[in-house]
Amino acid sequence: MSLAERLQRAWQEGGPLAQALRPLGWIYGLLIEIRALLYRLGLRRAEALPVPVIVVGNWIVGGAGKTPTTLALLRLLQAQGIAAGVISRGYGRDNDELRLVDRASTAAEVGDEPLLIHLRSGAPVAVGSDRVAAARALLAAQPELRLLISDDGLQHWRLPRRLSVLVFDERGLGNGRLLPAGPLRQRRAMSAEPSLVLYNAGAPSTALPGHLARRQLAGAVELAAWWQGAAADPLAWQGLRGRPVLAAAGLAQPERFFTMLRAQGLDVLPLPLPDHHDFSTLPWPADTVEVLLTEKDAVKLRPERLGRTRVWVVALDFRPDDSFERALQQALQALPR
Known part of the structure; x- marks a missing residue:
């Protein structure tokens, strides 16, 4: 069994490996709490954008269904006549450049998920490690947009957001511990915007009230x-x-x-x-x-x-x-x- 597989099992079941990693989880938790405190005290601030942003994210590492959720949101918004674009980091690509995605883009240039979102939905998409810069570039190129969806970016607090969609799969919160002792990137909501919870599973997998998705x-x-x-x-x-x-x-x-x-x-x-x-x-x-x-x-x-x-x-x-x-x-x- 590889280390990654051992970690995944420990994150779901606990055990000696998860116990041994708990001190690192405490350090990680302290760091993200300090960072959140800086924003609450106004020592750091979210940037301003001229349109609302919906962030699609999850509290745990690994694929929980953010990209299918983003595509579903785009379908719902398009049905209502709301022009929406998508911003993403473009994980897995071979560069960190800010780029606008088009049909001639490759996954190596813009990331597989942003390219898939553009091909499936036709929505404008921009990728960049700085999501605020990506949002501004996309709005400059597509001034008719009235709303942006951030595919991931829940912990990217410089990005202003008016709504978060939290996605969970059957793993729920795992063993309930922070990285690397558990799968949690954060333990609870760390910003004040309203949120919707969507379960990418047959039934709710946490105690949070939410909605189900058919997959x-x-x-x-x-x-x-x-x-x-x-x-x-x-x-x-x-x-x-x-x-x-x-x-x-x-x-x-x-x-x-x-x-x-x-x-x-x-x-x-x-x-x-x-x-x-x-x-x-x-x-x-x-x-x-x-x-x-x-x-x-x-x-x-x-x-x-x-x-x-x-x-x-x-x-x-x-x-x-x-x-x-x-x-x-x-x-x-x-x-x-």
């Missing part, structure tokens, strides 16, 4: 067609059943993807990869007949690189329940126009 696979489409904008076909599963199919996933929680594929009746040969895997070389044998990929991985793989392998892109259908939509509508009405 299921929408279907699959061949990689070349996906790059041309074709939608996933739910009937594609029929042609993939009855034989072993390799499934690759560069996710923080790859087993979640494999489990959902098996629920479709597929005989999956799992190939877990590191989160944000760059696909600089193909991770499967050259004679592999068929491969299933997530959309997050597909943005790093062009069809001309495949050889004879047939690659299917599997799309996720992620939809918050109606109560979340109503709560979001109420929160939006309270935002400045």
Whole structure:
């Protein structure tokens, strides 16, 4: 078992490793409390932006569903005629430059998740390690925007926010301890803006009141067609059943993807990869007949690189329940126009 796997287990179950790391967690907790105090005393301040910002984040490390939540928010806002853009750090890219994302961008330049958000939603997206600078650059390029969504950035307190959407998966708060003794990046709400809680799981996984999201696979489409904008076909599963199919996933929680594929009746040969895997070389044998990929991985793989392998892109259908939509509508009405 790797160190990362041992940590993940300790974060959920406790044990000697989590106990040994508790002093480091106390130091980490002290540092973030001091930083929060500086903002409360006005010694540090959030910057000002001309439009409201919604931050989508989570209290724990690892993928809890921030990007699907951001895409769901964009769909809801677009349905209401609200022009919204997205800012992100662009984790996993090979530079820290401030960049505006377009269809010609690569995942290496802007990050896999920001590129996926732009391709799936058509929304304007900017990436930068300084999210305030990214927000200003995006607003300068797209002055018609009336709202910004920050994909992650809950702990980026220089970024002003009017609403936070906190995303939790089935891990909840883990063992309830701060990094590195546990998965928590913060122990509680550390800023005063209102928040909505969304559970990317079948049931609430913390004591916080919130809303549920339905998560299921929408279907699959061949990689070349996906790059041309074709939608996933739910009937594609029929042609993939009855034989072993390799499934690759560069996710923080790859087993979640494999489990959902098996629920479709597929005989999956799992190939877990590191989160944000760059696909600089193909991770499967050259004679592999068929491969299933997530959309997050597909943005790093062009069809001309495949050889004879047939690659299917599997799309996720992620939809918050109606109560979340109503709560979001109420929160939006309270935002400045």
